[in-house]
């Protein structure tokens with residue numbers, strides 16, 4: 001999490017993986033920005049977690 005890193009409102013951002021892209025999402029205003037390429041997602045969408053589990057089970 002990046003504290004007070006939002007370019008729009010100065011709020012706190014969290015990294016989120018969406019459709020294979022990692023984005024920084026502001027917790028206060030929802031502003032999204034692409035994360036630096038080396039940023040690992042800390043929050044992964046449920047759909048992707050299910051897909052990963054299915055892949056492990058196969």
Ligand SMILES: [Zn+2]
Nearest residue numbers: 006009026029
């Ligand atoms: Zn913001």
